[in-house]
Amino acid sequence: MTLAEKIIARAAQVSAVRPGDIATCNIDLAMAHDSSGPRRWAPQLEALGAEIWDASKVVIVSDHYVPAVDAESAAILKLTRDFVRDRKIGRFFDMKGISHTLMPENGMLKPGMFCAGGDSHSPQGGAFGCFIAGYGASDMLAIIVTGQTWILVPHTDRVIWDGAFGDGVTAKDVMLHLARTLGMDNAFKVIEYAGSAVDTMGMGERMVLTNMSAELGYDTGLIAPDAATLAHIRAHGGVVDDAALDWRSDARADFAATHQLDAAALVPQVAAPHSPSNAAPAFEHRGQRIDQAYIGACVGAKIEDLRMAARVLAGRKVSPGVRLLVAPASARTTEIAAKEGIISVLLEAGAVLMASGCGACAGMGAGLLAEGEICISTTNRNFKGRMGHNDAFVWLGSPYTVAAAAVAGHIIDPREILADAKEIAA
Amino acid sequence: MSGRAWVFGDKIDTDVLAPGALMKLKPTELAKHCLEAIEPRFAKEVQPGDVVVGGFSFGIGSSREQAAVSLKVLGVQAVLAKSFARIFYRNAFNLGLPALFFPHADDIAAGDQLAIDLTGGTVSNLTTKRSYAVAPVPAQLRAIIEAGGIVDYLRVRQGGKR
Ligand code: SF4
Numbered sequence: 001m002t003l004a005e006k007i008i009a010r011a012a013q014v015s016a017v018r019p020g021d022i023a024t025c026n027i028d029l030a031m032a033h034d035s036s037g038p039r040r041w042a043p044q045l046e047a048l049g050a051e052i053w054d055a056s057k058v059v060i061v062s063d064h065y066v067p068a069v070d071a072e073s074a075a076i077l078k079l080t081r082d083f084v085r086d087r088k089i090g091r092f093f094d095m096k097g098i099s100h101t102l103m104p105e106n107g108m109l110k111p112g113m114f115c116a117g118g119d120s121h122s123p124q125g126g127a128f129g130c131f132i133a134g135y136g137a138s139d140m141l142a143i144i145v146t147g148q149t150w151i152l153v154p155h156t157d158r159v160i161w162d163g164a165f166g167d168g169v170t171a172k173d174v175m176l177h178l179a180r181t182l183g184m185d186n187a188f189k190v191i192e193y194a195g196s197a198v199d200t201m202g203m204g205e206r207m208v209l210t211n212m213s214a215e216l217g218y219d220t221g222l223i224a225p226d227a228a229t230l231a232h233i234r235a236h237g238g239v240v241d242d243a244a245l246d247w248r249s250d251a252r253a254d255f256a257a258t259h260q261l262d263a264a265a266l267v268p269q270v271a272a273p274h275s276p277s278n279a280a281p282a283f284e285h286r287g288q289r290i291d292q293a294y295i296g297a298c299v300g301a302k303i304e305d306l307r308m309a310a311r312v313l314a315g316r317k318v319s320p321g322v323r324l325l326v327a328p329a330s331a332r333t334t335e336i337a338a339k340e341g342i343i344s345v346l347l348e349a350g351a352v353l354m355a356s357g358c359g360a361c362a363g364m365g366a367g368l369l370a371e372g373e374i375c376i377s378t379t380n381r382n383f384k385g386r387m388g389h390n391d392a393f394v395w396l397g398s399p400y401t402v403a404a405a406a407v408a409g410h411i412i413d414p415r416e417i418l419a420d421a422k423e424i425a426a
Numbered sequence: 427m428s429g430r431a432w433v434f435g436d437k438i439d440t441d442v443l444a445p446g447a448l449m450k451l452k453p454t455e456l457a458k459h460c461l462e463a464i465e466p467r468f469a470k471e472v473q474p475g476d477v478v479v480g481g482f483s484f485g486i487g488s489s490r491e492q493a494a495v496s497l498k499v500l501g502v503q504a505v506l507a508k509s510f511a512r513i514f515y516r517n518a519f520n521l522g523l524p525a526l527f528f529p530h531a532d533d534i535a536a537g538d539q540l541a542i543d544l545t546g547g548t549v550s551n552l553t554t555k556r557s558y559a560v561a562p563v564p565a566q567l568r569a570i571i572e573a574g575g576i577v578d579y580l581r582v583r584q585g586g587k588r
Binding site: 035072073142187275386 | 463482509514576
């Protein structure tokens with residue numbers, strides 16, 4: 001069996017499953033946020049007269065409407081707090097950062113778990129070898145009432161990156177490249193990442209692979225655990241046994257497709273508006289003017305991402321006429337970045353530091369775009385209208401590429417700058 | 427029940443179905459902006475019973491259920507598409523909005539009158555007088571649709587327990 005099939009079989013309490021089967025799985029952990037969770041569940045739970053199956057297994061994160069920008073968002077956040085208190089929810093993070101960052105930051109995701117997330121980028125947690133897909137609000141309601149969900153057992157596609165990525169080439173470039181080559185029509189399948197280039201990635205970069213599996217349309221993304229996975233969980237307060245390393249696809253597992261790719265051949269990518277699948281090498285769009293550069297989101301503002309941005313920005317200035325906004329993925333990220341001197345580097349370059357949360361990424365927070373404006377962003381989605389006006393234009397790129405564009409005032413291949421960038425102490 | 431077809435292309439995403447910036451609005455208000463970025467006439471002119479026809483990856487993007495809620499609020503009878511994003515597909519059924527895999531989407535023109543028979547598994551184009559068989563809906567999803575959506579399905583289950 002593949003890793004996905006093994007986890008599903010365990011959660012469904014059966015010895016084996018095959019793609020196409022429908023399985024009913026027990027949920028180990030259910031996460032929802034201020035937009036998808038309590039405000040949608042509260043009236044429905046009330047109407048049903050139902051209780052939450054196990055409040056200790058429910059995680060709520062207020063990240064979409066934080067900090068409140070108006071009375072309505074303040075009311076949503078208040079409702080969320082009241083719900084957490086009244087329903088005795090196990091874990092609650094209020095304005096501490098983005099859900100997909102906070103769960104690993106608190107050692108909550110472990111190999112072999114079957115989790116459900118009320119957010120489409122829940123697959124980010126798959127970097128820890130757990131099966132975590134995204135669900136809509138009513139599906140989540142059914143999950144928190146019954147503690148179970150049904151799943152159409154997905155086929156597994158495997159992507160193997162061997163070799164070494166060049167300097168300035170990141171997991172984000174991998175995913176933009178795959179959005180173009182594998183397309184976005186991969187529903188009811190999962191994608192597993194492997195190969196020597198993936199093995200050498202830190203957990204922050206691995207999380208980019210699984211996060212953006214959502215852009216490719218996969219149910220979720222998975223990476224088998226290794227020593228780095230367990231070390232990360234333990235360093236963040238999680239308890240995990242070495243036996244967790246057994247959660248991996250069998251050598252003879254049946255993969256629907258295997259794509260073998262050469263890491264050394266990949267170059268920095270950008271995705272043109274309005275789809276991640278419009279990816280191309282950054283140098284092909286050299287000179288594309290920008291108004292705003294945004295470093296934010298679960299996928300693009302982890303500490304690893306801020307380090308990349310700082311490497312480009314150290315000793316440089318944001319181009320006049322361009323604004324650079326930075327919204328670290330969690331409060332702890334900001335704290336670490338401050339200790340490492342990264343925040344000073346960003347501020348000296350002219351960046352505007354924003355609160356931790358979804359911010360402009362979901363079009364709900366601050367930092368949105370006016371009609372006709374052009375932004376390059378470390379986020380994962382550039383759909384029409386997502387970051388402000390329907391006729392704004394969002395380009396996607398890695399933190400290196402976004403920071404490089406902020407300095408140049410237009411899109412460039414970040415390796416042009418990195419070639420002579422000063423290293424800042426890591 | 428038959429209704430007019432509204433035909434869209436590939437990758438109709440959740441931001442055009444339910445714009446993020448407007449997510450605080452009530453469902454009835456949010457629905458007025460459904461698909462507005464690509465077809466401003468849609469929300470104004472769609473009639474109860476109309477059918478939305480799409481290409482590949484219909485509903486790709488966010489998990490926001492409002493994407494399906496908006497179509498439901500506007501009275502859309504069903505969505506026919508060459509393929510669906512998984513979360514949208516589940517959300518649609520959870521709200522009692524059938525989503526049917528329909529490889530012949532290119533045969534449908536805007537304004538064609540369509541009749542859908544879920545039990546018999548057919549889509550009839552009354553305008554062109556062609557009829558198509560569609561793949562059966564999985565049993566789990568049929569049960570949810572028959573209950574009127576997942577909340578009513580749970581209500582039945584909850585009631586059964588007591
Ligand atoms: S940062 Fe963006 S992609 Fe990530 S959870 Fe928030 S809205 Fe979704």
